[in-house]
Amino acid sequence: MAFNKRTFSIYSLLAAPSLTTAFYLPGVAPTSYDEGQSVPLYVNHLTPGLAQQDEQLHSVFSYDYYHPAFHFCAPENGPKYIRESLGSILFGDRIQSSPFELFMGKNETCKAVCKEEAKFDSRSAKFTNRRIIQGYNFNWLVDGLPGAQINVESVTEAKFYNPGFALGSLNDNGQAVFNNHFDIFIEYHAVGYGAKDKYRVVGVLVQPDSRGNSKVQGDGTVDCGSSDVPVILDEDSETGVTWTYSVYWRESSTPWATRWDKYLHVYDPKIHWFSLINSAVFVVFLVGMVSMILVRALRKDIARYNRLDMINLEDLDGTSAAVEDGIQEDSGWKLVHGDVFRCPKSPLLLSVLVGNGAQLFMMTGATVRKFTWW
Numbered sequence: 001m002a003f004n005k006r007t008f009s010i011y012s013l014l015a016a017p018s019l020t021t022a023f024y025l026p027g028v029a030p031t032s033y034d035e036g037q038s039v040p041l042y043v044n045h046l047t048p049g050l051a052q053q054d055e056q057l058h059s060v061f062s063y064d065y066y067h068p069a070f071h072f073c074a075p076e077n078g079p080k081y082i083r084e085s086l087g088s089i090l091f092g093d094r095i096q097s098s099p100f101e102l103f104m105g106k107n108e109t110c111k112a113v114c115k116e117e118a119k120f121d122s123r124s125a126k127f128t129n130r131r132i133i134q135g136y137n138f139n140w141l142v143d144g145l146p147g148a149q150i151n152v153e154s155v156t157e158a159k160f161y162n163p164g165f166a167l168g169s170l171n172d173n174g175q176a177v178f179n180n181h182f183d184i185f186i187e188y189h190a191v192g193y194g195a196k197d198k199y200r201v202v203g204v205l206v207q208p209d210s211r212g213n214s215k216v217q218g219d220g221t222v223d224c225g226s227s228d229v230p231v232i233l234d235e236d237s238e239t240g241v242t243w244t245y246s247v248y249w250r251e252s253s254t255p256w257a258t259r260w261d262k263y264l265h266v267y268d269p270k271i272h273w274f275s276l277i278n279s280a281v282f283v284v285f286l287v288g289m290v291s292m293i294l295v296r297a298l299r300k301d302i303a304r305y306n307r308l309d310m311i312n313l314e315d316l317d318g319t320s321a322a323v324e325d326g327i328q329e330d331s332g333w334k335l336v337h338g339d340v341f342r343c344p345k346s347p348l349l350l351s352v353l354v355g356n357g358a359q360l361f362m363m364t365g366a367t368v369r370k371f372t373w374w
Contacts, residue, residue, distance in 0.1 A: 030256045031143055032191060032198035033104040039186075039201065041100040042082055044093050044139035046070075051135040052170050058134040064094055069127040073114035073243050075099045095141065102142070104188065104199050105249050110224040112216050113243035120241060125233035132168035132176040138208070139164050142186060143201035148263065150205065160265035165206045171230070178231040179208035181224060182245040187252040189259075202252050202259040214242045301334075 033039055046067075048059040066072060066079055079096040088095065099113055120128065140147035146163035153160070168178045187203030212232070214225035224244045233239045254262070344350055353359075 030200055032200055034196075034198060035105045037104045039102040039104055039142060041098050041102055041184075042095050042141040043072075043079075043098045044095050044141060046131070046136045046167060047139060047164065049135040049137045049164065049166075051133065053133070053174075059136075062092065063131070063136070065096060065098075069124045071118035071120060071124060071241065073099050073116075073118075098140075100184075100245060102184070102186070102247055106247070107249055108247045110222050110244060110246055112222045113245060115216055115220075117215070118241045118243065120233050120239045122235055122237070125235045125239060128167075128178060129176040129233055129235065132166075132178065133170070136167045137164035138167060138206070140204070140206060142204045145201060145204045145259065146263070147184070147204045147206040149207070153265070158265070161203070161205070161263045162265075163263060165208050168210070171232075175232055177210045178233055178241065179210050180231050180241050180243055181209040181211045181214060181227075183207040183209065184245060184247045185250060186247065187250050187254065189252055189255055191256075200256045202254045202256060203262065211244070214244050216242060 043065040045062040045064055047062045048057060050056060051058050063070075066074055075097055076099070079098070082095040082097065084093055084095055101108075101111070138147065147165060148161035148163045149165045150159055151162040152158070166179060168176055171177050183206070185205040185207070186201060187205075188199045189202045190197045190199055209227050210230035211225040211227055212229040213223075215223050217223060222244060224246070231239075231241055233241075
């Protein structure tokens with residue numbers, strides 16, 4: 001009776017109506033924009049890459065985009081965190097809003113990210129220069145696509161989009177050059193919606209540049225300067241930096257469904273036959289070795305079971321050692337080998353919990369709790 005009450009309570013709880021909420025996972029469904037419609041540009045954390053001087057990784061830590069030492073321009077009402085997908089959360093992304101203004105199909109040349117000039121003191125300059133030497137990269141997102149740079153593979157000479165772009169570079173004298181201007185190239189694909197076309201983003205390229213003589217004029221106009229005068233942060237005095245950008249829209253024949261193909265590049269796609277054969281031989285060797293060990297361990301039991309099959313009822317009257325050995329009681333795993341077919345208690349509840357992934361939730365919780373103790 002207690003079991004029936006418990007089952008009825010579970011059924012009642014599952015059948016009870018409740019309010020539910022849902023949210024959109026970015027990048028799952030296409031977003032179509034009208035001409036001139038605002039297209040948001042989101043910023044993610046800065047991540048380390050291969051250093052320019054030795055092509056080595058010198059750091060494993062990422063930094064928030066709006067870290068005070070970088071002095072990047074923030075939106076007027078402050079940056080807001082963007083709701084992320086489960087994959088972004090597991091990868092540690094910190095996606096936030098930005099003050100960049102992009103409008104579908106509208107080319108804009110030389111705009112200021114913010115009106116105020118950023119002031120880098122000695123401490124901020126040392127911090128930023130150190131990140132440039134370590135090869136840190138920007139990570140921007142437009143319609144779920146990362147801002148990238150075009151790379152060319154040395155072996156196949158194939159062009160592909162490499163997500164992220166450099167915070168700065170090193171000049172011929174080994175000085176850190178800070179990038180403060182960005183040329184944003186956005187590729188879009190037109191889709192027909194009746195008499196009016198809509199547009200979808202299918203590619204994002206960002207070309208960073210360093211322009212030390214860029215500034216905002218008194219009348220509000222912006223002078224983006226020239227790359228002939230780069231920004232070099234002085235570690236002994238204050239350095240002023242003006243953030244500028246340009247936006248260029250280019251129509252592309254790439255449909256939305258295949259827009260990720262240019263980002264997903266496989267280096268050296270040749271089949272490594274030696275590695276495959278080596279792995280196959282190793283697997284066969286292990287299987288053979290384990291099989292031999294199991295056969296030797298089970299041979300005695302198999303022989304005993306065969307002798308037991310040959311024992312007749314008349315032989316049970318004797319007390320020979322062979323008969324006693326043949327009918328001796330099993331022990332160890334042999335006693336429970338059939339328990340896998342035994343129905344557990346509350347099978348309906350077990351199936352519901354397993355179907356909803358309760359075991360994964362408990363494993364994740366135990367893992368998180370273990371690491372929080374450290």
